[in-house]
Amino acid sequence: MIKRDRVYYIGFSPINGICNELFFEGSITMYPNNEKGNIFFSNQLIEDERSDDAVQKFRQFVLEKVEELLSFDSTIKFLIFNDKERTKQICNFINKENIIPGNSFKVLEYLNNKEKIRTKFQGIIPMLDYNWKNGYELDIPFINNVLKQKGKIVVQGMVGAGGNNTYFIKKIEDFNKIEILNNTRYCLSEYKPNTPINITIVVGKNIILFPMSVQLIKKENGRFIYKGADFTYPKHFDSHLKKCIREYSVTIANKVKDMGYRGILGIDFIIDSQQNVYFMELNPRFQASSFYLSRRLESFTGFNLAFLHYLSLINERFPKFNMKLIDEVQGSFLNCNSETESIGIPHDSEIRNGYFPQSKASIYRKVYNISIVKEDNFEKTEIN
Known part of the structure; x- marks a missing residue:
């Protein structure tokens, strides 16, 4: 029988890790998540919640709540699901013995990078053809040729989830609406009904x-x-x-x-x-x-x-x-x-x-x- 630690989740999002109350003793989040043992920073929407000032205030809140919990039970462990660099900085004051070791930021960054991971599995797992460009490059002849042949294009940034940084293009003018063209790499691929x-x-x-x-x-x-x-x-x-x-x-x-x-x-x-x-x-x-x-x-x-x-x-x-x-x-x-x-x-x-x-x-x-x-x-x- 595996001895379970008493574990609290720490993170910005109230959504990550929901419906796991049987495992978690509780969580420390920016907003409430309506679950057992949740300790939240604010029940009002914070303007510019990702600013340095907001992050520092949340960090201080996490510090105080972690110290309170450990004062009652010094064996409590804390788990950060995604180990984003920002979250790790918020929690870098917690003693190593109270942190469940996560994945390295370097590995997570690699796996989240669409260009790197698609390159890694090229020739191993079937995938569409992708044409990667720098943000300041707009290959109009190539785009017009794909639109002429395929009719529709998908444009994606190197990172993104839930549709973030993914665009559906039917005409060259649609590129004017794409924010990722400003300063990052992006890829073009044909749209395939799927x-x-x-x-x-x-x-x-x-x-x-x-x-x-x-x-x-x-x-x-x-x-x-x-x-x-x-x-x-x-x-x-x-x-x-x-x-x-x-x-x-x-x-x-x-x-x-x-x-x-x-x-x-x-x-x-x-x-x-x-x-x-x-x-x-x-x-x-x-x-x-x-x-x-x-x-x-x-x-x-x-x-x-x-x-x-x-x-x-x-x-x-x-x-x-x-x-x-x-x-x-x-x-x-x-x-x-x-x-x-x-x-x-x-x-x-x-x-x-x-x-x-x-x-x-x-x-x-x-x-x-x-x-x-x-x-x-x-x-x-x-x-x-």
Whole structure:
């Protein structure tokens, strides 16, 4: 039996790590997340919350709360999921014995960099052709040629998540709206009608693959915006397609493990109408869909994703459990910014953990017991 430390999560976001209350004693976050033991900095929206001044005030708050917790129990451990440099600076005063060691910033930076990671897997995993440019370069002849041949282009920055820094281009004038052209590298690729797929993996002493989901993505104002996930729809894929995605995922996971990464990892693919699978990017962090898997895992096994992530970081073996039960996970969820947001069919439940209504960026989830990918104009293509 593995002895569990008493663990608190520390981070800016109230959303990271939600639905892991069975593992966490609590959390220290900038805004409230409506979970057990949450200690939050403010229940009012902070203007320019990422400024040096706001970060320093949050750091002082974290310092005080960590000292209070340790005064009651000096054995408490603190876990930072993503180990972003800014978060690490906020927590650099905590003694090493009270910090659960995370992944190196160098490895995380590499895995988050789309150009580097696509170059690494070129020739190993199928992917689209990407043309990388510097931000000040606008190759008009090349762009016009691709638009003439393909009709549509996708433009992406080197980093970004949830549709951030990803643009849908139908004419050369659309480039005037793209902020990433100013000072960073970006890539051009043809737009291929597709069904976007995500699979969650935990990389530890061994590797666990969780059920894949269709990402619910919409085009809004020239961008691709993540809206939720559908775990039921992939059950209808043929066995060859599912096997292909899982084999590519294991190959990627082993390569990432060799780089020294441990913990939860998301892999994004797209599938075209001919069942061709293309690798898109890695997400070395908890996914937007992690809460859904974590709740299902907990209901079947009594432990959750945060616990598996923790075991990976401390180099302990995962407990044995019946993976077939987890493979049966079904249903969907929709990220909602307001009470009125819906897809026209009734939802079965709601998850408001991490919801901070004062922030326009904050979301809660409407949960459905069925597939919903065909209920709205989400990205999808008929798979032959």
